[in-house]
Amino acid sequence: MVLDETHYCSVAWVKNHTFNLSAAEQLTLSVPLDAAGNPESCLMFRPPPDNASLEDILSHRFNETQPCDAGWDYPENRAPSLKNEFNLVCDQKHLTDTSQSVFMAGLLIGAFIFGPLCDWIGRKATILVQLLLFAIFGLAPAFVPSFELYMVLRFAVATAVAGFTFSNVTLLTEWVGPSWRTLSVVLGQCSFSAGQMALAGLAYGIRNWRLFQIVGTAPVLLLFFYFWVLPESARWLLTRGRVEEAKKLIQKVAAVNKRKLSPELLSQLVPEEKGPSGNALDLFRHPKLRKMTLVLFAVWFVDSLGYFGLGLKVGDFGLDIYLTQLIFGAVEIPARCSSIFMMQWLGRKWSQMGTLLLGGIMCIAIIFVPADLPVVVTVLAVVGKFATAAAFTISYVYSAELFPTIIRQTGMGLVGIFSRIGGILTPLVILLGDYQEAVPMIIYGTLPIVAGLLCILLPETWGQPLKDTIEDLEQGPHPRSLKSAPSENDKEAPRGSSCTEVASVSSTQF
Known part of the structure; x- marks a missing residue:
């Protein structure tokens, strides 16, 4: 929507039909040349006086410059x-990247708004509202008369996007x-990647x-x-004491899945009781938890910085922007799928560290590759994108396992803010x-390396x-031999936990 495009100052007087000047002559008379001998994009010659002759104009007697x-x-x-519609060039060029920051700010606010709302009015109602x-806010930008209003609507749609991602998961x-x-969470994230691929084809076919x-x-x-x-x-219905509604839903699920559901099992459904809870200050009161929290802040910060950094620079790697976006x-x-196997083979800690370092x-x-080797640059960027996407996926699982149950939701919310x-x-x-x-690639490179090395301070889960x-x-930690390493089901069910507590731990983990 904001691709590089040649642009020059619009100068009214050179378009006077009585001068009968060609397009090349109009450009020569109205726009100065830069140091490389190319027409300036953001400067123009000052208009000549009204009484100036064409000969004086053609001889460049009036060569003082000014901004467009x-x-x-x-x-x-x-x-x-x-x-080209809102002239996002020259002194307005920064608005392009500013609008992306506005969108990211909307994602942050959306997490604040729809997180509590999801617990208050329920998952289904929240998703429908989102x-x-x-x-509404996705279609409205197509009809805006100004870029400022466009940014406002982008902020609004970002809040809905952030909330939808939270409620959906x-x-x-x-x-x-x-x-x-x-597996289901990773596949859900893969559908996001499939959407990115579809976006490339859509943008290629529709240029307006x-x-x-x-x-x-x-x-x-x-x-x-x-x-x-x-x-x-x-589960949410049970936390609200709406047991009969929960039973009807579970019976419907059993029917769809062609499973038998005994009345004895249904009778075990009771309203969930909330156990002890922690608060955000607890994350900093205790030495091990404080160290772990600060490291995770850094990990999640660079996860997002590297992931979106490579994504937003998709047009700067030298190859066709649509092809690069598809790749x-x-x-x-x-x-994302390989992150599952990495976590099983290498463990959470070394998988997180390795992907961040890579x-x-x-x-x-990328900094040291000449610009005339776009294929090499793109290959390095693709490997970097692979690593940052895997690191992001691992962070969800690893962080949820690191935070204790009573403060897991609070901890995940705070790292999400970073x-x-x-x-x-x-x-x-x-x-x-x-x-x-x-400079941008230096920052995108050094910060993940630093965060990856900080992972040494984290325990293995x-x-x-x-x-x-x-x-x-x-x-x-409680040492376990590899032979006694628990299955995925066992790791989500600590000893001594009730069925309700186990369910809470499982659902909060992601």
């Missing part, structure tokens, strides 16, 4: 884009059993930004049938490239039972 004061001309005559907001994990939960906005958002309208088919979370989306699917090293390596802050700062880091081209209380964490 009457807009810009776009000689390539491309389809309408945000860039879909409605997504449709919550509902998914509360319905899917422990043995399939990890307003039509692109409409076509890219319209499919969400098809999801309104969720009103009839989407089930509420039975970026495609590589995420094996990256992503950082790739970003640093992730959003990283996303907000990512476009602003890109702006530093205007002063020194290599693979083969260990989940910690229920802060005291369990502070007392240290």
Whole structure:
């Protein structure tokens, strides 16, 4: 929507038909040349006096320059884009990256708003509200008369996107059993990657930004049938004491899955009782928990910084931007799926460290590759994208296993905030490239390496039972041999926990 496009100052007087000047002559008379001998994009000659003769004008007697004061001309005559319609060039160029930061800020606010709302009015109602907001605020930008209003609507749609992601994963994990939960969450993230691939094809076929906005958002309208088919979370209903509604839903699920459900099993459904809980200050009161929390803040911050940093620079690697976007989306699917096997083979700690280090090293390596080798640059960027996508997926699992049960939701919320802050700062880091081209990639490279090395301070959670209380964490790990390493089901069910507590731990983990 904001691709690079040739532009020059629009100068009215050279377009006077009585002068009978060609387009090349108009450009020569109105725009100075830069040091490389190319026409300036953001400067123009001062208009000559009204009594100046054509000979004086042609001899360049009037060669004082000034910034563009009457807009810009776009000689390539491309389809309408945000860039050429709202003149996002020269002193307005920064608005492109600013709008991305505004979007990231909307993701942060959405997490604040829809997290509590999801617990208050339920998973289904929240998802339906988010879909409605997504449709309204997603379609509205196609009709805006100004870029400022466009940014406001982008902020609004980001709040709905963030909330939808939260509510969607919550509902998914509360319905899917422990043995399939990890796979189902990863597959859900893979669908996000598939959407990125589809976006590349859509953008390639539709160059008009307003039509692109409409076509890219319209499919969400098809999801309104969720009103009839989407089930509420039975677990949430139990926390609200709505036992009969939960029983009906579970009976319906059993019928769809062709499973028998005995009345004795249904009779065991009782309202969930809330156990002891912690607060955000507890994360910093206890030495081990404090150290772990600070390291996770750094990990989630660079997860987001590296992931979105490579994504937003997709047009700077030298190859066709549509092809690069397609590859970026495609590589995420094996990256997210491979994270499951990495965590099983290497453990959580070394998987997190390795993916962060690999992503950082790739970003640093890009700096030393000549610009005339775009294939090499793109290959390094793809490997970096693979590593950052895998690191993000691992962070969800690893962080949830590190935080004790009574403070897991609070801890995940706080690390999520640092992730959003990283996303907000990512476009602003890109702006530093205007002063020194290599600076953004240096930042995207060094910070993940530092965060990866900090992972040495974290404990390993693979083969260990989940910690229920802060005291369990502070007392240290309970060694287990590989032979006695628990299965996925066992790791989500600490000894001594009731069925309700186990369910709470499982659902909160993701």
